[in-house]
Amino acid sequence: MKDHPNSVYTFHTSLGNILAFQEDHVLKIKNIRYARSERFKMPVPQKDNNPEQLLHKTPVCPQKVSPFLDRLIQKTNIDDFQPDESPQYLTITRPENVSTEDKLPVIVWIHGGSYEVGCGNLPTSDPSVWVKEQHVMVVSVSYRLGLFGFLGGTEDRPANLGLFDIIEALKWIQAHISNFGGDKDNVTLFGQSSGGDAIAHLMISEGVKGLFHRAIIQSAPLGFRKKRQKMSQEFFQNTDFLKDEKDPLTMVEKYDSYLPSFRKYGLKTAMPFCSQYGFPPLCTEEESVDLWKKNASKYDVLVGYNQDETAFYIKTAEKGFYTYLHKKILDKMVSVTTNSIYANPINNFAENLASGGGNVYQFVLSSITQNHSIGASHCVDLPLIFSNESAWKNSVLLKDTPWSNIHLSGKKIRALWAEFAKTGKISNDSERPEILKVNKVSSNH
Template identity: 60%
Template sequence: MTVQPTKTHIFQTSFGKIIALKENGIIRAKSIRYAHSERFKRPVPEKPSASEIIFPHKTPVCPQVISPLVEKMIGPTHIEDFDADESTQFLSVFSPENFTDNENLPVVVWIHGGSHEIGCGDLPTSDPSDWVKEQHIIVVTVSYRLGLFGFLGGDEERPANLGLFDIIEALKWIKNYIPDFGGDPENITLLGQSSGGDAIAHLMISEGVEGLFKRVIIQSAPLGLRHSRQKMSTEFLKKTEFLKDEKDVLKMAEEYRKHVPAVIKYGLKAAMPFGTQYGFPPLCQENEAVEKWKSNAEKYDVLIGLNDNETAFYLKTSDALNKYFGKGFGLIILDKAVRKTTEFIYGKPAEEFAKNYAKAGGNVYLFRIHSESEHNHIGAAHCIDLPLVFGNEEAWKSAELLKDIPWAYIHENGKKLRALWAEFARTGKISDTSERPEILRIRKI
């Protein structure tokens, strides 16, 4: 592949003069600040700028501790490329180089996953350039507060759901300014994976989102862990009270891990100690959530689903478990554990969500990604959808997740899946005649 030289491109917007990068058929306006915040305060929208808006040298990221599992399964994080910032309200806009001012391209907004405590909007493994070029769409990637800063709260000093409020501010920015990038403000689709999908599902029933998006694609959302979390969150909040005024943000990210609620006490939900919290703005009470989703069923088109072997990402990669369950009868037990936990956390909740939504009159599709590669030792595990949606062979070349799977196989299936997801983003429908990748099962509910 011939790499074109990088050039700059200027977007003259009502938000300001934004300097972007033009490379390989893509224009990328990187790390635009859409809001700012003080610690444990709601975000304040960023005002339009009279001076040029220039992309920073390093990518802003919410303070966090790097996950050894993610490093192993997805790839190393080059920390020298990132800059920790607890006011992490930034977004990047990816658009095709060749478009006309009156095209009004469909817009997909990427809400990253990471258990509400790690990650950011701009990672090489979720660079949407391939998708933008192939399908002639605009993709906006969003960063927001995580962990102690965005998804743990419960009192006046430390409010809950600040990460959700950040995303809402990002959506308001996109609604206002995306026409200046060639995007259609009336055709915005939210796409989220894992905790990003959880956030999107809850944005559907949040206050203050009216008219901000039209469709949602929810991948691998751990909706089975959403129930009865308040007691755990209250305990976690109390145990981390001593960190609330800590000036060293990286120390905060390191220290809270010593006080994470025990899985033995709270069950599987403690594996994701941060999260959206019912009963605090912008969310309703937990017992009202299902009816809220039903009452909003005609507002949003929904594409929701999972991978067949989600929890293999955690269980089949554990050295301790493989020592005792890695072969023979032990492997049969481990496979059963993967099936049971995948269905409990992801599968049954997604199906229940889809059926309730359809009964209430909503337009909803349910999908599952499965493994067809004889070489893939863990199957269609958590995050296997990411290289399919985003491509980027270079970013995924060291991923243990794709060990022994030829990239040509990922690309062939991914290109077809990207076309389907773009079709849904354009129209809210997936035609029966549209080509399916062999690893995908999808049906309208």
């Protein structure tokens, strides 16, 4: 590695020269292309000795700007992003000073966003604080979403292309991460929401042997995974006319009119895109639980949810009647939907893995601030891990919550998660914040 003016570094690798930028005592190796794809085609690995980096904008799969996420976190500045139908890039964040003998544990961030929005490299998921504190490496992965990555059903429009993208990123990590000080034999997948759902399904995917060793799964909506075939097929057929549309942003704008009906398909329409059973690299839905049990001993798993997952959706809704209902009714709605979409399915998932001989830890996160109007809602775990105050300070999710509370609780959680990524264990003696309960799941749980 060679030092350059303006805190720019060059890694001389088997891929060629890769640039890194020093930012507050970490190195960021930004937006390296790991694969390419044509529309509705399998990803093709990026050739060695032909590095490609996108340095000045963040590549994203074409997507809608989400008013919900703008309220939840902060308003999206679309000028910072470069839409690309082939968004297979990754960003590496590692400590600035690493000895040549040091092999850093590799944590691979798989972002959420209902398989529909987001990307790996966002200010709200900047891992710099975590990397500095715990001396780990974080690789943030972008992959195809929505129509481009998670809706298919024919040879011409295959399902699960986004999963294949992530698998290709994991292959790239195995081949090249040692160039940057990472340990390819200690790879932990870390995902929240649909990112966690993707990781759960990568555990039962074909073609992943040896690509990762541990999994941290936060707030995966596993209650949405069952009995989706009819809904997905209808959505797929209704949007088939868009497949030859030249402008991908036009495709994104038009599919809104063909989203599945809540009256017909219920709560699962909240996530119209998803990994699809019965298509490569996945098994059928009926085979899934047995396969999780069979594969349980291959991966150390830390899985859990927030106590009030659906509260932000229900208690701050800008449309509809929810916010006019009595608090007790709203609380009951939050409890019922959190249990059906998150808590109960995650409990079952953890118990199935443990019964298959897996090393499984389970957590529940409660509200950062007592009597908070929203409580521990979906995404409240993210600022605890990604302690980027400037990105989160205006979030409605954290309204009236002192940043010092977030940072102090988050520091303890970051230490626990790093301990798990390094060792596959969480010691009973390791300090836990009051808002977190985490326990080993026994096989007779």
